[in-house]
Amino acid sequence: MNDVILWFQENQAGIFYYVGRLLIALMIIVGGFVISKAIGRTMIRRLDKSQIDNAVVSFLVGILRTIIVVAALLMALSHVGIQTTSFIAILGAAGLAVGLALQGSLSNFASGVLIMIYRPFYSGDYVEAGNIAGTVLSIELFNTVLKTPDNKVVTVPNSQITNSPITNYSRQPTRRVDMVIGVSYAADLKKTKEVLMQVINEDERVLPDPEPRVAVTELGDSSVNLIVRPWVDSADYWPVYWDMMEKIKIRLDENGIGIPFPQMDVHLHQAGSDEGPIRIQSVLSDKNAAKNTATDNEQH
Incomplete structure (x- = not known):
């Protein structure tokens, strides 16, 4: 017991130094959580006024709060003397690997966020998007579900929609x-x-x-x-x-x-004959009439 007391007395300054840094690190972590919650609530209030879909609001707020908390943890570790360079490198490499593996899904997700923010169409609208025409059943983060006039349900990737023209037949009264x-x-x-x-x-x-x-x-x-x-x-x-x-x-x-x-007139000439040309009237079908059937894809 005397040895412990003697060690504490000899290292008292160092112990108080590291305890103080540890307390400051804990305060940084707690402050990160508090700040993330405050910013999250403010962001929710702002985004609710813009009529953005609740799923997108929750997801964006969750990402922002996670970034703030991770930054606070890295700052706390750095404050107690732990090198965070390796952690940042590992996180960057992991993020790059996940991004490359999920390139298509991330593209669909980003497109879904843009659709929900800018709202080129709403559920129930009849649209032509991604070379598919139909009534919008639901708008999800990765896909948009359409119902065609012949009652087929088509799930269209959001990136396909944002990379092509969007025609909304229901937007105007x-x-x-x-x-x-x-x-x-x-x-x-x-x-x-x-x-x-x-x-x-x-x-x-x-x-x-x-x-x-x-x-x-x-x-x-x-x-x-x-x-x-x-x-x-x-x-x-x-x-x-x-x-x-x-x-x-x-x-x-x-x-x-x-x-x-x-109509088209066809004149046939018989070789070696003194008779005049034989006149045959040929009636051609109107090819343009077929164009009218193409608009049936818009029926709703």
Whole structure:
């Protein structure tokens, strides 16, 4: 016992020095936890006002608090005389290895954070993103889940969405219905425009403002093409499109206005014959008609 007392008396200054540094190190650690919590609460209040998804807020706050606590621990170890250079090197190497191994996942995660922060679309919106068109079911940190018009559920990586154009068909309350109607060159254009406007005005779903438009847009090879552009509520886009296309066809037929199709005259010459060329009329299918079916991907 006397030896312990004698050792304590001889090393009293050193013991108090290291105890003081240890207490300061503990205060640094406690201060790191307190600061991390305070900054976390402040960050949550700020991000809640920006309407960022709660999952993203929690994750970002968790990362920030972890960084603050780790920094406090390294400062505390350094204060008691422990070299932290090796720890920092190990953490850096481990972070690099994890980053390379999870490069694709980290890219999807970063893209998910950007989607939740900037909000190009919300759950329930009908969008075309990542070359997939459908209704947004959920927005997750790594993937976005879409439901296509034919009731298929597609999980799209977030990096694929942010690396391609995003078309949101539901963001605006109104949309313009674009239709191109071709009529014969022999048709009375003034009468044709009156008939088309009558079809538009008879539909109660068409909005008066912006004003609907009917105009000649092209003198094609086989027809005079007119644009028909009424404005409707976004939810009425496809019902109005389908109903109006049918009514336009019926109304043009009733008024004797022809809708032409591409034609080609073929002349055959028989070798060694004095007879004139044989004239054969060949009717070609309208390849452009197939384009209309491409828009079916947008049905919702």
